[in-house]
Amino acid sequence: MKSKKVTSNNFLELLAKHTPLLIITHENPDGDAIGAIFGLKTFLNYHSLSSTVLLSESLPSAYNNLINKEDYEYLTNPDEFSKYKGIVVLDSANTSRTILKDLATTETSSVIFNIDHHVSNDLFGDFNWVEPKWSSTCEGLVRLLKGEQALPKESARLFLMGILTDTGYLAFAAAGLDTLEIVTYLYKNGVSISEIHRSVKENMNKRQMKLWGYAIYNCQYEDEYGIIWSSIPNQIYSTLNVKDGDSEGLVEFFRRYRDCRLALLIREVEPSILRVSLRSKGEVDVNSLASIWGGGGHPRAAGFTISGELNLVLKEILDIIKGKIGICNH
Ligand SMILES: [Mn+2]
DSSP states (O other): OOOEEOOGGGHHHHHHTTOSEEEEEOSSOOHHHHHHHHHHHHHHHHTTOOEEEEESSOOOGGGGGGOOGGGOEEOOOGGGGGGOSEEEEESOSSSTTSTTTTSOGGGOOSEEEEEEOOTTOOOOSSEEEEOTTSSSHHHHHHHHHOSSSOOOHHHHHHHHHHHHHHTTTTTSTTOOHHHHHHHHHHHHTTOOHHHHIIIIITOOOHHHHHHHHHHHHTOEEETTTTEEEEEEOHHHHHHHTOOGGGGTTHHHHHTTSTTOSEEEEEEEEETTEEEEEEEESSSSOHHHHHHTTTOEEOSSEEEEEEESOHHHHHHHHHHHHHHHHOOOOO
């Protein structure tokens, strides 16, 4: 596939040439993905450019306060793609976790715009803006859009939400001075960090509290290797009536363990469908570990999906990871 690296000054001009636009992101979208699709949609609305956000699943309830129901549609018919001149894919390292997965990109006449910050991004777009130095896709979008075009306050709020959720409210190493400069710019647009923290982070429901409690109570330590892990069988998902997105932020919690080099959370989101999330404090590169199973992400935050029997797969994964990272040298 032909790929072009494009500079920022023609980003909006290029999008404007390819309306109506379709805006999509990866399945099980996190705060950055949600902030990116709706921040861009709100921006395009404000500048009278036609676009549609298409989702394949309902959004985690934590984000309800920030999103308008009129701003998205659910995917009903995959042939719908053909009516869009451009498809903007946000925060996705490849198309396998998006609604484009069943569609060979060569079969669509739509132009694909790939905007992302995953180091594992495979540059699937016709145009690619992929920069692992961005703390978040939302930070990247602000960089691409800020300039002479006005940034509406609603977009600023959504982009700031994405930056904050992807950086642990600016506490993670990915949030450097460049990120703080963008945050300051958004702050000057009238949006507040504490308001976003209250509406997204301090918004867990009782079922989520129980899910987190279950995973934390049952966590296990492999102290020789500096690994802390927990697993959530599918039965817990049905008993507590929780969804995939209800554990967002949970694996980061395990990184709080003093002697953690690597935190692993394995969730059986559907019978025999296992989502594995990996986090590290920096010494271990979890992106390269996740790539063993076809996943990816960032050096300190990555994941992959695998199928099989939970405990068997978990043991296999832990054995391979232990072999790769070795024992702690303390
Ligand atoms: Mn992201």
